[in-house]
Structure formats: structure tokens, C-alpha cells
Amino acid sequence: MNQRMSLTWIICAPLFIVFVLAASVFQQYLYDLNQEIDDAYADIQQQLERAEKVVTALDYTFTHNQRPAENILFKHSARVVANVCQIKPIDGLVLAQGLSSSFAVPKLDLSYMLIGDASLCDSKPSHDPSLQIKLSMAPILSFLHDMDEYIYGVHYVDSSGYIISSPDTISEKVTYQQIKDFISESPLWSHAIAAPNMIAVDGPYRSVIREQHEWLLTLILPVYRDADYQGLVAVDIGLRELLSRMPHLASRFDMIDLNEMAIPTFAYRPHKLTSEYADYHQVVFYKLDIQSELSNFLTEKSGNLLVVALVYLFLTGVLIYLNTRWDRQHYAQLAARDPMTGLLNRRGMESFLKGKRHSQYLAIAVLDIDDFKQINDAYGHDMGDRVICYIGEQIENHIRSSDAVARFGGEEFVVYVTAKEKEQITRIMQRIFDAVCRESPLILEPGFTISGGIEVVESTTDRSFEDLFKAADEKLYVAKTSGKNQLVY
DSSP states (O other): OOSOOOHHHHHHHHHHHHHHHHHHHHHHHHHHHHHHHHHHHHHHHHHHHHHHHHHHHHHHHHHHOOSOOSSEEEEEEEEEETTEEEEEEEEEEEEESSSOGGGOOOOOOOOOEEEEEGGGGGSOGGGOHHHHHHHHTHHHHHHHHTSOTTEEEEEEEETTSOEEEESGGGTTTOOHHHHHHHHHHOHHHHHHHHSTTSEEEEEEEEOTTSSSOOEEEEEEEEEEETTEEEEEEEEEEEHHHHTTSOTTSSSEEEEEETTTOOOOTTEEEEEEOOOSSEEOOEEEEEEOOHHHHHHHHHHHTHHHHHHHHHHHHHHHHHHHHHHHHHHHHHHHHHHHBOTTTOOBOHHHHHHHHTTOOOOSEEEEEEEEETTHHHHHHHHOHHHHHHHHHHHHHHHHHTSOTTOEEEEEETTEEEEEEEESSHHHHHHHHHHHHHHHHHHGGGTSTTOOOEEEEEEEEETTOOOOHHHHHHHHHHHHHHHHHTTSSSEEO
16 A cells, blocks of 8 residues: 555545445345235235136136026025025025935025016026026135235126125115116226126226225126026126235236226336236336335345445445554654665664575775755755765665665765675665766856775674674774775774
8 A cells, every 4th residue: 555545535545335235126126026026916916817717717607507407406595685685595505406315405605696586586596597597606706706816806797687795795785876877887897898708897996886886996797698698797806905916025916998098107117907808907016105115125135234234344344454554654653764865774773683684795885975064054955965865876776676775864874785796785885986077067067076984794794783783984084084085994
């Protein structure tokens, strides 16, 4: 790491990575959501196909059964309520007639009711063969109603003016006027008659003959006998149950009739219902609730988001650690470097030499600028600083990477050199001496010189840096007192 990171960078850099990870988690949530929506649509289509089979089976039964059962008698009760005749089985029992008790049909829980004009209660079903046929098939409506929880009601509507429905609770509070309106004015008739070979679909709508006014979807098929229109069979589907089969989803599904309204803007992934046997003009869509989805996302993906948060804390911790490490290194370098020249200082040189592996010979040289006080007095301290920096650069440029140079204060420089031969050390020091003196006029027009004392020893010599430095400094003194501008070994 080349420079210290700011606090803003430490906070924001991991945030970018965390944002990418969180976006990936959210993308996976959307993928899972879309998969579940697709599964829900497939389930809705499958349940509607089952309902289509129910209404088709009813249509076949009421179309082809043309005579009443002779051996089975349905025990029914009849009463008139508000000018409406209500006929339903007694306690849901079906008993065998004319057979021995060993062939008795077991008890069955039946729930259906025939409603119509009050005059129906004045006659017996046996007096009306058509009514007897329809009533003998009424238990089938009860059986089919119990097949699936989303089937709210199963009906046979006769053109003569009566309705058989299962369960019986559907019809208990229906008025005579509602029966008339339903049979004479209901759009179900026109829908069914317009396409007799295709299941007509009506809805969503609120049932007028239900106390709770549930939203329903109705599948209808007309019943014909010898090309004569007899009535229709219908299956009511409760949309609440049909569209709520994925309870773990945050938002809910809804359905509209394209003949009644356009797809709303908030509809997510709208799906038009299709069937080979039914004429659907309904669209199912996911009613996306952003707040609910966000809450569900945080709940379902809490584990993933916890990992993302831990990643953020980890990355932030790593950056803080790197910053702290950089600070330690930086301040350690400041403590080991001369602030003006950038060279090692005394502490830096001692640290450099600790554990240093030397060649056969090593040398400690102490170099000093001749007459530096006169330079400062004549040209000012700024020029003196330039001279010091110049000498530091020249020494660094003419030593190898295995060597080192330090400024110990004032105009005094200490050079460490190691080599296999003494002559190589002498050549290196002479090269430094010549370069400094030769190019000094570029800094100070009259030029200037340096003097130096050099202590060369074998690397196996057990002498401390302090001893070598002291010996080199004594030789510097000799160079200074014997004419300057020279190196003394």
C-alpha cells in the first residue's frame, strides 16, 4: 500500500462490494419470486382444468341421463319460504327401495337444494319425469362440490325455472325475484348459448345469491337433449381459495376480466388464462406490494444479508488494519529518515545494519563538506540546504542497492559499503568523491569539496557500528586537518 486511505474510502469502498453482493441476493430473491409466481400460475391453470372436467362431467350426465332411477328413492323435505319452494334431502340419507336390507345403501352426507316457484312444493317429483330425472342426479352435485376446497358451488339451472345447487347453504336465502332475474336476465345464459361446445367463463364477480358476496369465477356449459335446450350446468370457483394457494408469498394474486377493464399498471407478471375447452378472457396477475415484498425479502434472505453485513465488517476491518499498518510503517520511516534529504538518519542506519549480511569486506565512511560554514555565511542557509541535498543525491546515485547512505546531522554523511575486495570499496568511494566535487559548480558557482574518513575491515571482524563509526570519524579529522578535499583510509 503506497499511501494512507481516507476514512471516507474505508467506509465507501466496502460498501460498493456489499452493494454488489446485496444486489445479487435481491436478484436471487426476484428469481425465486418469479419461479413461485410461475408455479402459482401453473397451479391455477391445473385447478381450472379440474374444474373444467367437473363441469364437462356434469354436462354429460345431465345430457345423457333421460330416465329417473327406479330402484333408488331420495327422501326429501319440501317447504315454501318467501314464495320460494325449497326441496332438499332429509338428513342427507339415501336409502334403498324395494331391496332387502342387506343391499341398503350406506349413509351419505349430501348437501344440495332445489329452489323454484312455490308451486313446485305442491306437486311430487314423480308427477314431473323431467324434474324427477334432475332431482335423482342432484347427489352428483354434492359429490363434485366436495372434491376441492376452491369449488364454492355446483349448479344445474333448468330452463323451466328452477335451480339445483350444492351446497344447500347457497340457496337458503335466495328470493323468488333473484331466481327470476338469474334465469331470465343473467349473462350466463347468453355466454353459454353463444358457444355450446365451449365452456363459457364468467367473472370475477360478487355473487348476489351468497350472503358473504364472495368473489367468484363461474364455468358454464349448456345442457341439450335432442337439440332442445334444457338448461345449463355451472361450477362456481372461489377466487380467494384459488388465488391463495401460495400463502408464503408476500403479496397476493388478483384476477380481472379483460372485457370489463384493462390490465392495471401495478400488475406484475400478468398471465392470461388459456384452455382448449374454455373461453377465458381473464387475466391473473401478482399484485405487487413493495412494502410487503421488502419485509418478506428481509425475512427470507436474513441469513444471506447477515453474511453480506459480515463481509462489510470484515472488509472494513481489513482496510482499517492496512491503514494502521501503513501508519506504523510511515511513522517508522519518518523516525528512520532525515526529513530534508530523505536519507537514513542515525537510527535508520543502525536499523539497516542489524542482521545485514556483508561480503568479505565492509567499510564505514564519514564524509563532510569542506568549509560549509563559509557557504552558509556567504550564500545563506537555503543554499546550504541545497548543497546538502545535492551531496545526498550524488552519493545515492553512485552506490549499489546493497549499500546505504545516511545523514547524521549538519553536513556529515555516513556511507556503508560492502564488497569482496578492498579495491572495489576504494573505487566506489573514489567515484562518489569525484562525482560530488566535479559537478558541485552546478549547485554553487565556485564549487566546493568534501573530505572523508573510511574504515575498511573484514566482515568477520567483531566490531560494532559505533567502533567503526568512531574510527572513520577520526580519519575524517585527519583529512580535515591535513588539507581537506581528500579521502583518508
